[in-house]
Amino acid sequence: MASPISPRTLKGFRDYLPQDMIGRRAMIRTIEAAFNRHGFAPLDTPALEYAEILTGKYGDEGDKLLYRFTDHGEREVALRYDLTVPLARVFAQHKGALPLPFRRYQIAPVWRADKPQRGRFREFMQCDVDIVGAAGPMADAEVLGTGLAVLSDLGVRGARIHLNHRALLTALLDHAGVAGDHGQLLALRAIDKWDKIGEAGVRKELAGGVGLDAAAIDRLMTVFSTTGADSVATLDALEALVGANEGTVRLREVLALLDAAGHGDGVQIDPTIARGLDYYTGVIYETRLTDPKVASMGAVMSGGRYDGLIGMFGKDAVPAVGISLGLDRLLAALRELGLVDDANHGAEAFVTVFNADGRVEAMRVATELRAAGVSAEVSTIEGKLAKQFKRADRRGCRLVLVVGPDDAAAGTVVVKDLTRGAQTIAARAELGACVLELLGAR
Amino acid sequence: MASPISPRTLKGFRDYLPQDMIGRRAMIRTIEAAFNRHGFAPLDTPALEYAEILTGKYGDEGDKLLYRFTDHGEREVALRYDLTVPLARVFAQHKGALPLPFRRYQIAPVWRADKPQRGRFREFMQCDVDIVGAAGPMADAEVLGTGLAVLSDLGVRGARIHLNHRALLTALLDHAGVAGDHGQLLALRAIDKWDKIGEAGVRKELAGGVGLDAAAIDRLMTVFSTTGADSVATLDALEALVGANEGTVRLREVLALLDAAGHGDGVQIDPTIARGLDYYTGVIYETRLTDPKVASMGAVMSGGRYDGLIGMFGKDAVPAVGISLGLDRLLAALRELGLVDDANHGAEAFVTVFNADGRVEAMRVATELRAAGVSAEVSTIEGKLAKQFKRADRRGCRLVLVVGPDDAAAGTVVVKDLTRGAQTIAARAELGACVLELLGAR
Numbered sequence: 015m016a017s018p019i020s021p022r023t024l025k026g027f028r029d030y031l032p033q034d035m036i037g038r039r040a041m042i043r044t045i046e047a048a049f050n051r052h053g054f055a056p057l058d059t060p061a062l063e064y065a066e067i068l069t070g071k072y073g074d075e076g077d078k079l080l081y082r083f084t085d086h087g088e089r090e091v092a093l094r095y096d097l098t099v100p101l102a103r104v105f106a107q108h109k110g111a112l113p114l115p116f117r118r119y120q121i122a123p124v125w126r127a128d129k130p131q132r133g134r135f136r137e138f139m140q141c142d143v144d145i146v147g148a149a150g151p152m153a154d155a156e157v158l159g160t161g162l163a164v165l166s167d168l169g170v171r172g173a174r175i176h177l178n179h180r181a182l183l184t185a186l187l188d189h190a191g192v193a194g195d196h197g198q199l200l201a202l203r204a205i206d207k208w209d210k211i212g213e214a215g216v217r218k219e220l221a222g223g224v225g226l227d228a229a230a231i232d233r234l235m236t237v238f239s240t241t242g243a244d245s246v247a248t249l250d251a252l253e254a255l256v257g258a259n260e261g262t263v264r265l266r267e268v269l270a271l272l273d274a275a276g277h278g279d280g281v282q283i284d285p286t287i288a289r290g291l292d293y294y295t296g297v298i299y300e301t302r303l304t305d306p307k308v309a310s311m312g313a314v315m316s317g318g319r320y321d322g323l324i325g326m327f328g329k330d331a332v333p334a335v336g337i338s339l340g341l342d343r344l345l346a347a348l349r350e351l352g353l354v355d356d357a358n359h360g361a362e363a364f365v366t367v368f369n370a371d372g373r374v375e376a377m378r379v380a381t382e383l384r385a386a387g388v389s390a391e392v393s394t395i396e397g398k399l400a401k402q403f404k405r406a407d408r409r410g411c412r413l414v415l416v417v418g419p420d421d422a423a424a425g426t427v428v429v430k431d432l433t434r435g436a437q438t439i440a441a442r443a444e445l446g447a448c449v450l451e452l453l454g455a456r
Numbered sequence: 457m458a459s460p461i462s463p464r465t466l467k468g469f470r471d472y473l474p475q476d477m478i479g480r481r482a483m484i485r486t487i488e489a490a491f492n493r494h495g496f497a498p499l500d501t502p503a504l505e506y507a508e509i510l511t512g513k514y515g516d517e518g519d520k521l522l523y524r525f526t527d528h529g530e531r532e533v534a535l536r537y538d539l540t541v542p543l544a545r546v547f548a549q550h551k552g553a554l555p556l557p558f559r560r561y562q563i564a565p566v567w568r569a570d571k572p573q574r575g576r577f578r579e580f581m582q583c584d585v586d587i588v589g590a591a592g593p594m595a596d597a598e599v600l601g602t603g604l605a606v607l608s609d610l611g612v613r614g615a616r617i618h619l620n621h622r623a624l625l626t627a628l629l630d631h632a633g634v635a636g637d638h639g640q641l642l643a644l645r646a647i648d649k650w651d652k653i654g655e656a657g658v659r660k661e662l663a664g665g666v667g668l669d670a671a672a673i674d675r676l677m678t679v680f681s682t683t684g685a686d687s688v689a690t691l692d693a694l695e696a697l698v699g700a701n702e703g704t705v706r707l708r709e710v711l712a713l714l715d716a717a718g719h720g721d722g723v724q725i726d727p728t729i730a731r732g733l734d735y736y737t738g739v740i741y742e743t744r745l746t747d748p749k750v751a752s753m754g755a756v757m758s759g760g761r762y763d764g765l766i767g768m769f770g771k772d773a774v775p776a777v778g779i780s781l782g783l784d785r786l787l788a789a790l791r792e793l794g795l796v797d798d799a800n801h802g803a804e805a806f807v808t809v810f811n812a813d814g815r816v817e818a819m820r821v822a823t824e825l826r827a828a829g830v831s832a833e834v835s836t837i838e839g840k841l842a843k844q845f846k847r848a849d850r851r852g853c854r855l856v857l858v859v860g861p862d863d864a865a866a867g868t869v870v871v872k873d874l875t876r877g878a879q880t881i882a883a884r885a886e887l888g889a890c891v892l893e894l895l896g897a898r
Contacts, residue, residue: 125504
């Protein structure tokens, strides 16, 4: 006999049991509602793509992390790595069928053969909104405002988007004397680690890897320390150093629009934001949660304008701006902040079954509850009532209903409220209304 | 320069554009609501599993259709092929954390490297409900009733579950003189094709592949033609032929319970239902839509009791019963029947932007609408109003709002109803209420 197969998930993958799903599902619903309210439409794309669609888009490191294989038809295929490259493919493939500008959201898992760490998985859910085909500040502001509205709808207080612009970054690097595309790229990569390695670490990288002298590093540090809650004051200070430029002009426009959308307090100009990926061309941003309990979690929502990427499968450049929310990291933060209700994963009402003769009556009662819109489980195992009560309690069911032979004859049902420890005798004719009342305002 | 990469999806895979997603999303919501109302809780599992978890569970043919490869850690992995084997793994792995009986639903894509045909894809969504840990008729009836409630909630009229039982099948085969497990299995497989190849085709297979003589085939045909709208009469007729048995007893119990749940008209005893897979041990069923427009679509929802499968990763046998709904096939049927509203994939209201100076005011108006709960898109491209109206219309937006410089000064907004061709001048202070009223009862 073959040795039994051990039931296990792959490293970096996980199951979501009902107790994990309820809060997660509610969160996804809230996010979708916010996306819809802001005029974004849903898109879904296959988990598998031709490998050539995905390779070469995420850098050498990204290419290595692709789940890639040869399929039954000898095609090279790979699992979706993010939602942006599939969007670019969809845009090129279905352009004629899409309304322009194309405002879409996609909430879907992506796969990366990354080293699993605490809070980092090989399969994880991304939530992206993007506007494709609009180059102006309205699109930037719409995407940022939608992101902030999502966080606010989820009950998050004190989230702040740290906002920058690639043109401002370039002007700041020029001002500090960091010359050449390659040198600037290396410097940006060092600055991008500010959050992780601190000022001392960044200074060390700028001296070593980038090869800047002490004076240039000091100038960079002055420039990159210019930030604060007053975004306009920050822009004024930066313009005093390097002059007005495409970046500062756009950031002022975006700030005014976010102010009009009621999100003025949700953003902060921050010249240290550089973003790891090399494809951003305009505004760039990361979101931090300010509550000390979760401040160390890093960016929960980030993105920027990337006018070169969407056009890669076609002939023309296509402007695009987007924001991506890491669902599971944010969910972990929400749980930490006590903003997720994971308790109730059972039905609202549990209908017990006294014995085999009582099945039909129990099924009738459950059917009446469901018709009234109550979520109801009917016991599928007969036997001791005490055990059935325990099962109902373990699931988090609020009410337990008993229809004994006497009740059936009398046309009544006993309804026990497990939360309050109270008991009601309900007439069958009014059962739905009675249970709805016990469950409270709905 | 490298030749451009052609933007395309893999054969058997497809994108869901917003116009495809809206109806599909609404359908999934309806299904989830019905599952919740019937006391089933959501579960999610990884797309990738250890290959050894999946292989050997779906027969040789199924094994060949697995998307299987070696991952970065030299592990043999495979994409999920159905939702039942992952459920068995979850049950063995997390048993202590699950309430028993475990009632779960899962709505998730599965992957099969099948030959793509009309309506058959390599990536498709399954919706499964199962009750694990309950052997009695209540569990059978709960699963069947939930399936019928889903169809009813989706607006389907005239759906019928064709119901059979493996013990009844065996009794019928014994009666017809088909002996031995292997012979019976071959005969079942032939009978399972009744729907596809008709009575003549089944007769041919029974004579050829199974090797039955004409008398045995005649006896089988008599038995397997016994069906009709009156399920109790069908059972009476079958018992008259082969006597009462475990199958007929259970079917009578299940019928009584479905009757109590108001689904008496939704089922029909049908001895030709055999189900292709070999793991069913009790009730088995397939669902047919009776409307002639979609009757040829085949089974949209099927399943049965499979008391041997869930325990395969553990030591003990675990009873289980479930039903699986093919989302995309059913969606195609719903579209055919005119039960899907695909029209509106845009926001309810579209806010135009007159020129760059009007951006801030347009953003304020959009923000007010969203605060009132209206789904609103604000134009991210300025320019001719006529073009903006066209864009709004193409998206299916119902209302278009114009805030010109005069309107801003007067504190008014022009609201045009594209459906009715009417125009309203709304005071800014009452904009949300006015738009909600125009959108009708919500």
